[in-house]
Amino acid sequence: MTQRSTPRHRLPHGQQGRQRGHGLARIALACLAGLSTLSGHAPALANDYPTAERVRYVLDCMRANPGPQFEMLSKCSCALDAVAAEVPHEAYVSMSTAANAISIGGERGSELRDNESIKPQIKRLRELQAKAAQRCFIQPR
Template structure:
């Protein structure tokens, strides 16, 4: 048994954020439940190695919010600097998923 020392790593995402990512991944990529839970868990682990948790929260929020239709969504869609970061975030998520053998049909 290993004793934990010091503060949590900045990439140690809280369980709730990992669960929410896996649930969203399962909705987006239906398949055999056990297989997809493992693949989606792999993807969130890979993502956590690439993006600090605080940045993940900001980027995933911006990514989700920019899909809102109408004026509310345009608040983020119309800011090019935000959209650049959202595109980078989405590419990182896609790379993490592809690295865990999640197919995009």
């Protein structure tokens, strides 16, 4: 067995973990800063969705895709993050409003359903949602 030539310094009991934790936090912050610089996007782009909108999306997703609560919470949060990475909140609101509006029944709804200008928005939203579901392992019903 070999012995160290330099003395081993010990921190007082309880401070060893704190020192290690600070180092890990610094490394994590440096990695996040580096990733945001490498990607060329500001980190706030995917986070411009208000909290209430995020919660509403995840709850709607969980309602549409029944399963174990914690699992679906994780999968649906992943799906929203995938959508948010693709389009800013303002564009998402426009697309989802168009998609929801075509479900209005009667005459008012028929005007929207027959409107050709909103169909590309609806198609884009459906594509984003399908891509996000596949990426986050949400099984189609």
